[in-house]
Structures are given as C-alpha cells and as structure tokens.
Amino acid sequence: MKTSKRISYSISITILAVSAVFWIILLFNPGGIMTVKHCHMTLQGASKASLQMMLKMNPVSDLMMGWTLMVLAMMLPKLIAPVQYIYGRSFKNRRFWSALLFIFGYTAVWIVVGFFMNALIVGLNLVMPNSFIPAIGVGIIAAIWQFSPVKQRCLNRGHDHIPLAAFGPEANRDAVMFGMMHGIWCVGAGWALMLFPMLLPAGHNLAMIVVTFIMISEHMEHPRFPRWHFSFRLKLLHIIIARTRTNLKTALNLN
Template identity: 80%
Template sequence: MKPSKWIRYSISITILAVSAVFWIILLFDPGGIMTVKHCHVTLKGPSRASLQMILQMNPISDLMIGWTLMVLAMMLPKLIAPVQYIYECSFKSRRFWSALLFIFGYTAVWIVMGFFINAVIVGLNLLLPNSYIPAIGIGIIAVIWQFSPIKQKCLNRGHDHVTLAAFGSEADRDALMFGIMHGIWCVGAGWALMLFPMLLPSGHNLAMLAVTFIMISEHMEHPRLPVWRFSFRLKLLRVIFAQARINLKTTLNIN
C-alpha cells in the first residue's frame, strides 16, 4: 500500500534531521578527525619513517570515522527519494527494515571507497604537506569529470529504481543490493567532488557544504544523454530562487 503524503514528508524531515546531526559533529570536529595532522618530512624527502609518523598522528580508524561521518552528512539527503520508493514498494511491516538495509548497502560502498581515498590523502600529504597543489589538481579533474559522459551515465543509473521482492530473504537481498548499486553509481558520479574538500589544508568545511549543494542539485536533474556537456546542474539553486519568488509574491499580495 502506498504511504501517505505525511509519511513521505516524515521521511524527508527525518533524513534531513539525521544529516544535520552529522553536520554538527563534523563542524565541531571532535578530536580533529576531519583534518590530517602533518608531520615533518625528512631532509631526504618522504621516507618510511615519515609515513610511520603520519600514520601514528592520523590513525586509520580516525580517518575512516571522519570519512564515514562526512559521507552520512553529505549523502543522506540524496537518499530521500530512494527511501520513499522503498516505502512505496514494501509492506508496512518491512518498510523500515528494508530502508535500513538500503542505507547500509549504500554506505558500505562509500566506506570501501574511503580506504582508497584516505590512502590517496595520506600519500599526497606525505609528498606535499600543507600544500594546495593536490586540491587544485583534483579540482581540475573534478571539473573535467563534471562535464564528462561517464559522469552523466553514472547520474542516469542513479535514477534506476529496481523491482523489490515482497517477502523474506529475497526482499532483504533486493533492498541491500539496491543500496549497493545505488552507492556504486553515486561513487562513480561524485568521487572527485568528495576527494576535493579532504585535500584542502584549510576551508574544508566550506568546501564540503559547496560540494554537498552541487551533488544534491545534480541528483535532482532528470537523466540526460551521456555526452560531453558544459552544465553545472544547479537545479537546487533554481528551485530555491523559484520558491523565494513565490514566497515574495505571496507576501506582497497579502500586504
């Protein structure tokens, strides 16, 4: 049975609230888990001793906790539509569990990706500590990727809503695989954008907010033919401006 508009609204508010909690944690940055602490590189350049020191100052567990928090804060709003779809296609007794399996599968893909991204971050910080060069380099790659047909194909596939089984282990498997595949296409679309803020020596919080805005905006766009196209996909900005104009006209008419 289809959920009511109130349930769809509740899903949106709940996911946005949970995302906001993770954003608060990120902005307070307890223990400095969102920043890579630098060590002094030896005069001979990067060495095994330097690598051991930077890993002691930045334990893999701390890096992965910070990465997971970042993923949950930035990506949860993008999952509102898929979770609503799961609620529409599932029996009432299974809706919440299926949604959790979907989110778990989706997050697991980004966590696996996080090991590779954190390895890149540590390596670049070892070679070029406190430098903006790596961020500039990945920023250029992100811009090129932004307009590529591969990126558009990943965005298109991110709109796929698979058929979900109704009962038992088949329903669990379908919900989990739905999350995994959604995560894979999301990683394909946004890996460069997600890496960019992590490479900035400072200002990464502002960069994360900007990247989140871009990624939510492009997820709102309709699928397009995967070709090279100069488009920033800022639908969210257009929606905000349109809503602001409507509210302004309503206010002026009332007055």
C-alpha cells in the same frame, strides 16, 4: 493520497534532520578527525619514518570515521527519493528495516572507496604537506569529469529503481543490493567532488558545503543523453530561488 504525501514528507524531514546532526559533528570536528595532522620530519622528507609518524598521528580508524561521517552528512539528502521508493513498495512492517538495509548497502560502498581515498590523501599529504597543489589537481579532474559522458551515464543509472521482493531473505537481499548499486553509480558520478574537500589544507568545511549543494542539485536533474555537456546542473538553486520569490509574493500580498 494524503497518507502517502505525509509519509514522504516525514521521510524527507527525518533524513534531513539526521544529516544535519552529522553536519554539526563534522563542523565541530571532535578530535580533529576531519583534518590530516602532519609530522614535521622535513629532513627525511617522504620517508618510511615519516609515514609511520603520520599514521600514528592519523590512525586509520579516525580517518575512516571522519570519512563515514562526511558521507552520511553529504549523501543522506540524496537518498530521500530511493527511501521514499522503498516505503512505497514495501509492507508496513518492513519499510523501516528495508530502508536501513538500503542505507547500509549504500554506505558500505562509500566506506570501501573511502579506504583507498584516505590512502591517497595520506600519501599526497606525506609528499606535499599543507599544499594546495593536490587539491588543485583533483579540482581540475573534477571539473572535467563534471561534464563528461561517463559521469552522465552514472547519474542516469542513479535514477534506476530495481524491483524489490516483498518477503523474507529475498527482501533483505534486494534492499542491500539496491543500496550497493545506488552507491556504485553515486561513486562513479561524484568520486572527484568528494575527494576535493579532503585535500584542502584549509577551507574544507566550506568546500564540503559547496560540493554537497552541487551533488544534491545534479541528482535532482532528469536523465540526459550521455555526451560532453557543459551544464552546471543548478536545479536546486533554481528551486530555492523560485520558492523564495513565491514566498515573498505571498507575504507582500498578505500585507
């Protein structure tokens, strides 16, 4: 039991540390990969020439690199429980490899979605450069989606943990498929929240932090019956407050 708790703790610390590294990269924003640079061809408006200039200033490779970094920074903490599940049901010599395959499958889903998301982001920035209107529109959609029964179904399915084969190619396949299915339901639950910060002409770092907090918190909630449910799913905030109170009481009692 102690060994199991130690492994779970090590997994949590490792994943959070890796996520923190990606967050540092995002916040420093090397090469401006997290911001869409605009071409100032205002006389032509949303023309083919403007699109070509924007794509030259914002190569697809840079956009996808920024998107992948954002996914890894924001989503890795959500994968702690599934990775712990893999470690608990895999042989010792397969645990790390199976966990990597799971993360690969999960990230691959978000990368595919990111291609279409970035196309939408570029298109909206071409039509309405430096405008908050697209972000406001997506924010409204995200707020409606947040309380919808469809999102709740996706959150519920995100708690599914499939059986994993123990040996050979089947074990590799199951790990990848587990990651892909987890990614699909995660996309279903959080696509609008992920898109919102990317459309902001300013303040996207703060928005990413807030969105990350919301998505981790809602993932910690127990499954519910899918229906319109106006709940802000702030379990993570409640945990932080409870632990802070406990630590303060302990500190005061020691004094």
